[in-house]
Amino acid sequence: MNTQTPLPPGSLRQIVPSEAELNTIATILHEAAGIVIAPGKTSMVQSRLAKRLRALQLNDYASYIALVRSSEGIAERREMISALTTNVTHFFREKHHFDTLRTNALPPLIARARAGGRVRIWSAGSSNGQEAYTIAMVLAELAPDFDRLDIRILASDIDPMMIARGRSGIYPETAIEPIPTDLQRKYFSACDAGAEVIAPLRKLVSFKELNLHNPWPMSGKFDVIFCRNVVIYFDPPAQAKLWQRFENQLAPGGWLFLGHSERITPVPGSQLTSAGVTTYRLPESGPKSGDTTWP
Structure with missing residues (x-):
């Protein structure tokens, strides 16, 4: 018990x-x-962790460090990661990626789904779900029958608070302003807190807490992976490792979309090739996506 x-x-x-x-x-x-x-982020750390120290009634950072390092501090370690994680997102951010998704990536995947196949898409580092729901809207516009097809979107993030917000599908009215008016009318309904994603679209997306730095629980391959403006917070060795892991998680012909300041440095053995602005793709060969499941 804290006696301070x-x-x-x-x-x-x-x-x-x-x-x-x-x-x-x-x-x-x-x-x-x-x-x-x-370097130089002392004020950021101080401001973001101040609420945590205050909530725990700790008088100094030494006590806080001792807690998060202890076996009893696992939950607080998650809170610390959440506090120090930058969550910046909005609907249709970096629109050119969704144009590529609409014109090049999704049409053959939808055709496969209508022929009885499965399609799996992953929004990694999805923050509060605006990226995943943007993908869902693009998909729904191309395939109004999406709820009858074997298509699923996984939205993962390290921050449990962001996952909870995404799962709720509720956003302030200011957040949906970048969405074209016709899509707002089709895919959102008014609620006390602003606007809520309609139920069929919410069912298309599964939200899961996931630390990209840890082992991944998913089996099978993904046809499309979005991981944008996440890896810039990792050091170069961690970035290189993550690029390889994403490549291994892609199905043949799969697409990988990165953030505007992120680039993959070619390494021996990699089959990823540039397919547009911060967009990469594997060659079309081998079996298609398998049984991609998540807890």
Whole structure:
């Protein structure tokens, strides 16, 4: 039990992590999630972890570090990762990717699904689900019968709060402004908190908490993987490892979409080739996607 005297409201803002404490927090974050805290981020760490120290009634960062390093601190370690993870997203972000999805990637996949095959799409690092639901809207426009086809979208993120928001499918009205008006009318309904994704579209997307740095529980292959503006927070060795893991998780002919500042450096043995702006693809050969399932 914590026996420290709680700090007066607001005084926690005056506590600044030392350089050694900041380095330790950065090490824990990197080991747990592969994320790198860039130099000069003391104020960011302080501001984001202040609420956690206040909630736990801890007076200093040393006590907090001791907690997240302990076996009793597993839950708080997840809270720390959530607090230090940057969640920036919006519907139809980097529109050129969805144009490629609409014109090149999805039509043959939909044809396969209508012939009795399966299609699996993964939005990795999906934040609060706006990317996954954008994919779903593009798909629904091409295949109004999507609910009768074996097509599924997996949306994963390391932050359980983001997963919960995505699963709810509820967004403020300002969040849906980038969506064309006709699609807003078709795929959202008004609610007290703003706008809610319609039930058929929500059923198309499964939300799961997943740390990309850890082993992945999915079996089978994905036909399309979106992982945009996530890997920029990893160091180069972690990035290279993740690119290889994504390639291994792609079905033949599969598509990989990255963020605007992310590039894959060619390595021996890789079959990924450029297929557009921050877009990569495997050659069409071998069996199609198999039994892709997730818990």
